[in-house]
Amino acid sequence: MHIAWLGKKSPFCGNVTYGKEITNALLDRGHRVTFLHFAQPDDTAEDSVSYEEVSLPFIFKSQILTIPALGSAKLLSETLQKLRPDVVHASLILSPLDLKLPEICQDLGIPLVATFHPAFDSKRRNLSSSTQHLAYQVYAPRLANYDRVIVFSQVQRALLVKLGVPAARVAVIPNGVDISRYAPGRSSIKQRLDARQLYVYQGRLSMEKNVESLLKGWRAANMHEQDKLVIVGSGPLEASLRAFYADKSIVWLGFVANEDQRIEILQGADGFILPSLVEGLSLSLLEAMACGTACVATDAGADGEVLDQGAGVILNTQKVSSQLQTLFPLFREHPDITALLGKKARSRVLERYTLSRNITLLEQLYGTIATPARNHYTLSKGA
Template sequence: MNTIRVAMIIQAYHPHVGGAERQLAAISPRLQRQGVDVHVLTRQQPGLPRYELINGIPVHRIPTPGNHALASLSFTTLALPLLTWLRPNLIHAHEMLSPTTTAVFAKRILKVPIITKVLRGGDLGDIAYLQSHKTGRQRLATFRQDVDRFIAISQEIDRELESMGVAPNRRVLIPNGVNTQHYAPVSMGEKLALRRKLGLPNGPIAVFTGRLSPEKRVEHLLAIWPLLREQHPDASLLILGSGPDEPGLHAQASPGVHLLGRVGDVAPYLKAADLFLLPSHTEGLSNALLEAMSTGLPCVATRVGGAIDLIDHSNNGWLVNRNAPDEMLAAISLLLENPAQRHYLGQRARQHIVRGYSLGNTAEQISQLYQGLLAERPFTAAPSAQG
């Protein structure tokens, strides 16, 4: 098979940690092993080199001086000569915002197909944001015309693409994947040993992992925790992550709530916990939820985005309505009082993820998408990798 060179365009990349960045960093080495020559183009961050190899993946960081709008223009202007030099066979944009704008301009110059992965759905998602103002609606019309394939990571996003007029043959549903070996269940003995190693309490532990930003609604968990502790006085809540809401959450924290900040690897904390909580107002397909389910944790999540695809309510997890802290409180209390049900939900969650959401499965679907798209037009093999 000829080598396919793909330019991945994303606003930020490792070591910046977010769901999209983590997913691309995890999937890229697997695509490399399947014969895809991956190059990542991202924005320059302070203190990071303009170019480096990260886990064998070339990462090109492009300066973006100026405010928000000017930074986007700067990125596109400086990315185009780099893309011309790289000569990718196709361009894969991660987000239906400025990365897709850059990809569209590059397509017109390089005459290569482009793919857009839509990261978020719902009323705070990519499409809703663009539809909310005139310039955004104009960009949507351009994207609808010029993007060759759209990747939806959830059924919700696929329906939104359908509503904006994207034909079925230009939409493909490819969920995010998770490393099912790294995020794997442990025995009770191993769980207790991890708690001792991490300095965690011995009572029931619930955990949230993710960015501490408004759409995550972490404040709802902190609001209900004193009420939960009336029923379960030794219950602890671990909050792992950082973001703009962090100072306010520290001020709101009550006994039993532990804000641990950003950690390099959340897997040991998931393995040490009894329950995973995701109170988000909106999601694409949560990497944090995938990781928790893969670890065999029973999960309580709001009925939004990809959580609806992942969780079969009361069979492999628990769904509650968004912005309903009372429902979240009732679900947590119910599961803390029923160890057998927690064990059942965790087992079924693990089985579901291993069957359909491994990184290998996701990488294979993406590789097949690349090959199928390139088969529709004359294929020119990429030159040897350039540093």
């Protein structure tokens, strides 16, 4: 099958990782993939992969929003007409082009699938969750025109259906992890950081990630000086947070590009903390779970669903600092708790969130729409 994948390769974010993992896995299963993304014409792929690439012009690009250049929609339509893929899969990047895609693909008679990533909190308990809910309200009428919309959880599916997307078009296919790469293993990170216990946050340093509440909880817990909190990631709040929380027990690593280094950090950690106000289904959380790390996350988005029934500790988004103030000393005094939680986390990933299972479900979804749609297109043209 030939899949035209419309996604992003930069700047680094969960959407970038999602596109990389899925397209590489599809290639491994013998599919043809053409990767269309916003880039400069002379940009080249960093990874050695065997798919074709098409660059689309843009005016602005960030982790959150992409603004295409004039003519990008026409170029995309002409490219798809030339390629004639069996299906177009758009890993939506929050761009005006997302809203034009259904019309483009309908005119060409090509089935269209979307993966809808935006973080959310169905309870709307704060400004971030209310803002993200608005994004869902804006997108829902357009998503109803896609042949299929992939989301990561039943909670997210229920929200879109409530907003008017036909239930039959919304498929739940969670993020998946390569369990051979992300697995328990030897790590020297504690020795290098001279840490007795090690806790990790990995992600963007921005308001919706609520990292300051994590830092407040850490400081209030009065942890031993050899217990370390490692912050992996960058973002608009990095400078201010580093200045205010200049503490020897907090290690600021910034963005770590090397995947093997990120895996080693997770393998050596006693706990992974995700204090987000809004989330989708955090790939970083699943990676930590796959490495056998005890995980603590808020019930925003689908993360609570991932950790339910004892696979991890679930926090309320409104009480992160006080809850962590209690949890950190408990973990410090009872390391057997984190060891048990780590085993349960790994088991949960093996049960529900493997990349292999993800790709199988995706292939099945493609199969349900690609052949009928192509037959319909052929008949229409011949009529």
